[in-house]
Amino acid sequence: MAIKWPRDEHSPTTSGTSSSPTPSMLSEIAPIPSPCANSSSVPWTVVPRPLTIFVVNAASAVLTSTLVTTNHKSKLTGVTADTSSSVLFGDEVACVLEPDVTYGPYYVLGEYIRSDMRENQPGVDMYIDVQVIDVSSCQSVADMYVDFWHANATGVYSGVIADGNGDSSDATNLDNTFLRGVTPTDEDGVAQMIFIFPDHYVERATHLHFIGNYNGTVLSNGTYSGGSVAHVGQFLFDQDLITSVHEQDTYVTNTHEFTLNTDDMWLQAAAADGYDPVMEYALLGDLVADGLFVWISLVDMTAAQEVEEAATLTADGGVISNDSVIGGGAGDFGASMGGFGGSVGSGNFAGSAGNADGQPSK
Numbered sequence: 001m002a003i004k005w006p007r008d009e010h011s012p013t014t015s016g017t018s019s020s021p022t023p024s025m026l027s028e029i030a031p032i033p034s035p036c037a038n039s040s041s042v043p044w045t046v047v048p049r050p051l052t053i054f055v056v057n058a059a060s061a062v063l064t065s066t067l068v069t070t071n072h073k074s075k076l077t078g079v080t081a082d083t084s085s086s087v088l089f090g091d092e093v094a095c096v097l098e099p100d101v102t103y104g105p106y107y108v109l110g111e112y113i114r115s116d117m118r119e120n121q122p123g124v125d126m127y128i129d130v131q132v133i134d135v136s137s138c139q140s141v142a143d144m145y146v147d148f149w150h151a152n153a154t155g156v157y158s159g160v161i162a163d164g165n166g167d168s169s170d171a172t173n174l175d176n177t178f179l180r181g182v183t184p185t186d187e188d189g190v191a192q193m194i195f196i197f198p199d200h201y202v203e204r205a206t207h208l209h210f211i212g213n214y215n216g217t218v219l220s221n222g223t224y225s226g227g228s229v230a231h232v233g234q235f236l237f238d239q240d241l242i243t244s245v246h247e248q249d250t251y252v253t254n255t256h257e258f259t260l261n262t263d264d265m266w267l268q269a270a271a272a273d274g275y276d277p278v279m280e281y282a283l284l285g286d287l288v289a290d291g292l293f294v295w296i297s298l299v300d301m302t303a304a305q306e307v308e309e310a311a312t313l314t315a316d317g318g319v320i321s322n323d324s325v326i327g328g329g330a331g332d333f334g335a336s337m338g339g340f341g342g343s344v345g346s347g348n349f350a351g352s353a354g355n356a357d358g359q360p361s362k
Helices: 060-068 085-089 171-175 239-246 265-270
Strands: 125-134 145-149 180-184 190-196 207-214 228-236 280-283 292-300 311-314 317-320
Touching: 085 125, 085 190, 085 292, 125 145, 145 190, 180 190, 228 292
Parallel strands: 125 292
Antiparallel strands: 125 190, 145 180, 145 207, 207 228, 280 292, 311 317
């Protein structure tokens, strides 16, 4: 069935509880051999994406080198905004786990359920399909609520105030909701959204964030609350595509220094265990400016994850979390940068403890 945009049928107006089932809990599984290998219901064939599968302990540098030299532009022709997800993903199911990757300091809780999160932000239109697969069965996961967010064409996130995120003196950005949205997966496990192509900011290559959540509550104001986080990830893009997009009018005004895919520590983390976090794509016309369709599949690890929001969208606007990694007062970006569990310090991102791995979180 062809995709229809926007998908207003997923914009509920009454409160209730998500009907998605709680996935079975698995602690760890090796990506090779596939857990689907002995499945009688879903055949295990090959990963239908241009990536060589490495053993678990493959050096991340080798993985990254392979990914950044791989062309993820699809050979499919005639792709439009209405192309069916079955055409994009085909019949093959690839049960290769995507490692959980930091959700960064800009996660906002309680975003709107919608199919289009552009809000008139200028940039290259981008249609996205993300297919979620259950690791225990290699079957599609329906009714998982997927939270997307990313920076705009000048490298700024809505909903947060922080040094390095646009004008940190502009308190109105706390109430902004552009380029953030939640949408449920359909019966084929596919979440669909309309974005603009993201742009980069300091020390990060161009990327977008993803959180998969189940058993939460759909509120009467069209937002999603509660539930259990099953997966936290990031998706990235071909360097050549990034370069082409950045030549467009809106993107050239981004003054942040470029970080290439080869230098992005979180691409290396996302590529662990043989997963390819770079999205496959097709142009929707002859030029990048005509828009893009991007897609990717991932395996739901089903283990509950802990996340801490920087802010929460409420009926009265955005509210900074008491436990946020975004500190108060003027501080240099990157100074005393901490992770999610850090206590608030004197400068933005001043948490002192760092995350579980002691790494800065973006």
